Amino acid sequence: MSRPTPLPSDLEIASTARLRPMAEVAADLGVAPEHVEPYGHDVAKIDLAAAAGVPRGKYVVVSAITPTPLGEGKTTVVVGLTQALRRLGTNAVATLRQPSMGPTFGIKGGAAGGGYSQVVPMERLNLHLTGDFHAITAAHNLLSAAVDNHLHFGNELGLDERNITWRRVMDVNDRSLRNVIVGLGARADGVVRETGFDITAASEVMVLMTLATSYQDMRARLGRIVVGYTGVGKPVTAEDLGVAGAMAVILRDALKPNLLQTLEGGPALIHCGPFGNIATGTSSVVADKVALSHADVVVTEAGFGADMGAERFFNVKCRLGGLEPAAAVVVATVRALKVHSGHYDIKPGRPLPEALFAESPDEVRAGLANLRKHLEIIQSFGVTPVVAINAFPQDHDSEHAVIAGLAAELGVRCAVTRHVAQGGAGAEDLAREVLAASEQPTRFTTTYALEDTLEEKIEAIATRVYGADGVDYTPAAAKSLQTYEDAGFGDLPVVIAKTHLSISSDPTLRGAPTGWRLPVREVRANVGAGYVYAIAGDMRTMPGLSRHPNAERIELAPDGTISGLS
Known part of the structure; x- marks a missing residue:
């Protein structure tokens, strides 16, 4: 021992x-x-x-x-x-x-x-x-502001206010901001609508920067970010709103x-x-x-x-x-x-x-x-x-x-x-x-081909990687998959959001579970990042501080040294 x-x-x-x-x-x-x-x-x-x-x-x-x-x-x-x-x-x-x-x-x-x-x-x-995180926060929220500004000045692109997918972010856990209403106040203060905050690490801009290979690639990815859809289902992008270039400048360093x-x-x-x-x-x-x-x-x-x-x-x-x-x-x-x-x-x-x-x-x-x-x-x-x-x-x-x-x-x-x-x-x-x-020879391969449909990719991950018996979709998730295929997003890879505490989507199942099916309740297109995002379970992206947060132990001494950070 x-x-x-x-x-x-x-x-x-x-x-x-x-x-x-x-x-x-x-x-x-x-x-x-x-x-x-x-x-x-x-x-x-x-x-x-x-x-x-x-x-x-x-x-x-x-x-x-x-x-x-x-x-x-x-x-x-x-x-x-x-x-x-x-x-x-x-x-x-x-x-x-x-x-x-x-x-x-x-x-x-x-x-x-x-x-x-x-x-x-x-x-x-x-x-x-x-x-870097603050730059990502600023770039993300510049786009958020542009969305609401566009609504305020007449909504020329026809964004459906009920189908806006771009929220706001901050790099602090604050459960009270998961769901908010913006635009309250006078008429000049914007359009009243429901939205919310995620944490900066969950921003599509964060993932986009992670996968970018150059400044040019980052700029192109920023332009492809989808912020929402029109009433007839047409995606509206950061490029359409005219702010992708400014976002790239914020993120240069x-x-x-x-x-x-x-x-x-x-x-x-x-x-x-x-x-x-x-x-x-x-x-x-x-x-x-x-x-x-x-x-x-x-x-x-x-x-x-x-x-x-x-x-x-x-x-x-x-x-x-x-x-x-x-x-x-x-x-x-x-x-x-x-x-x-x-x-x-x-x-x-x-x-x-x-x-x-x-x-x-x-x-x-x-x-x-x-x-x-x-x-x-x-x-x-x-x-x-x-x-x-x-x-x-x-x-x-x-x-x-x-x-x-x-x-x-x-x-x-x-x-x-x-x-x-x-x-x-x-x-x-x-x-x-x-x-x-x-030094051993590697025959690197992937789980699916990009030419596969989005449904086939999700199925491949669930069955070949997780060991599930199959996938079940909510009606909303199935509809989103078809919408994204029709919009030309079908050749993107897939990221499945699920619990990390089990190979399955149920955090209580230990070991190597068998005999279960992956329940996909929601699907989103993170086009700027370059993948489609399927959600299996409750994946909140704005954590709350714990009952005994680490922040309660951190202190700055008079000489400028830090204590309590573990």
Whole structure:
């Protein structure tokens, strides 16, 4: 058993880091000085010209089994694995999403990694960074204002006020703004109508920037954003409203990836931050292209389990970005597999059950169906998986042996990683396995062809990836699918929004559920982002602060230092 060793808090560890000059970090990556734009002493922007080189690096994605509400440590694995690869002499770089301040101030806290596998400066990363999220918020809301302005001045395009799909966004969790009425007051204050707010990470502009390959591509995508429909069903776009160019200007600097460093001084590109349950859940294509042009290995992350993040990474990001994966890491933890045994229920904000920490290889074995299914999902894309057993202090060696036994049975490489407590040194075994896996031939394939109908694509994901028996559509969803086919959107890929707590659409179903059907209740066209969005379940995109939000612990000291950020 790994003996519990108390660690300082993430912020305490990060505050002791001796940061390297950003010019040195960029030089290690191989980025020319003229492409580096300093943002203070410890962050830099990278000009898109640095992405012009021919991709030469191995592309490794980190996914996971179905997580508990606490997460199983994919971000820490990305950072720890990158640190370990560099310790082994490989020029490796991590590419990660930027945290949304909503979850940062909510119960989740920060998302810069953890322990001795963090990206620093962690407080800047978690709070504002270079202002990219605020630029996205401003661009999104400029379009929102243009919609209401167009209605106020006569609605020349004939927008149906009952079929306007473009809302507003902000980067704070505020449940009171999920549904609002705008235009109240005098006649000059606009047209009264119902709308609402989503969180910035859920904005189509966020995903659009994530998938854009250049300024020209971003500008074209902005123009294609559909804000609503006329009375006869014709889509109305940002281009029609004449504000797509202004949105692109607001986003000019935000499209440049941000360069930071790990605790061990290696490069980390942090850019964009779409949610993983309702969007692509990946960092940007341009950041990965910068990294692939310079590094030997690029380690990136896809949100939640392989059924969600990895599926969209392969079917959407790799396809639209022209990217080729070399290997995939599947993070597994003892605690998550015990939850998949059906014996435990973990609630965020509540203490973990004491019985969860008792040595019980049988409970781990009972949850292995979930790991087996996620490995099958990765292999269905023709990509070689590696199991990373993310070790927690309360784990037992006998429990790790159960996980390793399944990997051996399936012929899959596997390693225990202790990067949170030991930094890169604790992930060297994993790094060796990943390097070996990345040398294996890859026959990358996708789940469906773009020529398939939207219904066929949804069916393929549900049955071939999730293991569902089929798909059920509400009348409204079926009508929307036909509307989008008729509008010419049928050749877009699909993102299915569902719970991340089960491979199914029911968060209470553990393991690898069978005998269920995917209930699609709503379908939307995110034409600017470049996909059609099918919703299975209640997917609110404006979270509320938890009963005990992380914001209650964060404080600024008189000397300007920050406390309470985890």
